[in-house]
Structures are given as C-alpha cells and as structure tokens.
Amino acid sequence: MDKPSYNPLSPAELAVIESKGTEPPFTGEYDDFYEKGVYVCRRCNAELYRSDDKFDAHCGWPAFDREIPGAVNRLPDPDGQRIEIECASCGGHLGHVFLGEGFTATNARHCVNSLSMRFVAAEPRVPGA
Numbered sequence: 001m002d003k004p005s006y007n008p009l010s011p012a013e014l015a016v017i018e019s020k021g022t023e024p025p026f027t028g029e030y031d032d033f034y035e036k037g038v039y040v041c042r043r044c045n046a047e048l049y050r051s052d053d054k055f056d057a058h059c060g061w062p063a064f065d066r067e068i069p070g071a072v073n074r075l076p077d078p079d080g081q082r083i084e085i086e087c088a089s090c091g092g093h094l095g096h097v098f099l100g101e102g103f104t105a106t107n108a109r110h111c112v113n114s115l116s117m118r119f120v121a122a123e124p125r126v127p128g129a
Contacts, residue, residue: 006043006090016115017043017092020084025060028114033062036122039112046089047071048117049110057103061095061111065104072097072110085110092116 015021030039039049039062048071049064057063070088074097077084082096095112103109 004044004090007045009043013042013115016113020093021113022095023061023113023115028061030062030112030114030117030119031060032056033119035119038068038120038122039064039117040120041087041090041092041094042116042118043092044087044090045118046087048087048094049112051122055104057109057111059109059111062114062117063103064110064112065106065108067110085112087116 009017012023016023034051034054036051038047038051040047047068049067053064053066055063055065067085072085072094073088075084075086077096082098085094085097086092087094093113094116095110098109098111100107101109
C-alpha cells in the first residue's frame with residue numbers, strides 16, 4: 001500500500017507534528033493572529049478550525065473553542081493528565097484540548113501549535129456578487 005503524499009515539513013514542524021512536540025509559548029505565528037479564514041493541517045491540508053472559533057486565552061498558543069466537525073481526534077495523552085488532539089485525516093499532532101475552564105460557552109480550549117497549522121484567508125467578497 002502506498003504511503004499518502006504529504007506536504008514537505010521543516011525540522012521544527014516534523015518535531016511537533018510527527019514527534020508530538022510543543023513549540024515554545026508565545027512564539028507561534030498564529031498566537032496573536034485574528035484574520036478571517038480557515039486553519040488547515042500543515043501536513044495534509046485538511047480543514048481543522050475556523051477563525052470565528054478562535055479566541056485569546058492568553059496561554060501562548062492559538063486557542064479555539066471548537067473544531068470543524070469530524071476534523072480532530074481526541075486521545076488520552078501518555079501523561080494521563082491531558083487530552084491530545086490530532087488531525088483526523090493524517091494523525092498529525094496538533095496540541096491538547098482542555099475542558100471545563102469556562103473561557104467560552106463551549107467550555108473547551110483547543111490549544112494548538114502554530115507549527116501544526118497553516119492559515120488560509122477567506123475569499124474577499126466581490127461587490128455586487
């Protein structure tokens with residue numbers, strides 16, 4: 001069986017996505033970023049999160065209160081303390097989800113590494129279309 005073709009990744013991206021690493025807090029390109037669009041998996045381009053679901057949790061990583069339905073798998077983290085989140089399409093490590101913190105109405109915070117995602121800007125609206 002052929003291995004799926006994925007996007008080429010930098011060493012830092014590989015360390016996070018394939019080796020389940022974590023980028024240092026407050027260093028990711030999407031931590032303090034609030035443009036309109038969709039965040040996709042950096043490895044396979046699957047849509048993961050919408051910008052409308054992003055919020056500032058002051059945690060040092062991009063935070064979302066919900067994923068695109070079916071886009072993210074939740075797994076027990078080996079440390080037994082957290083819930084790992086991964087891309088449902090390719091299994092790439094995204095980060096962790098924390099529940100019960102009360103930041104938003106969903107009571108969930110998806111804490112995602114910027115290195116795991118790529119942002120795709122929303123199409124600009126064409127006047128009269």
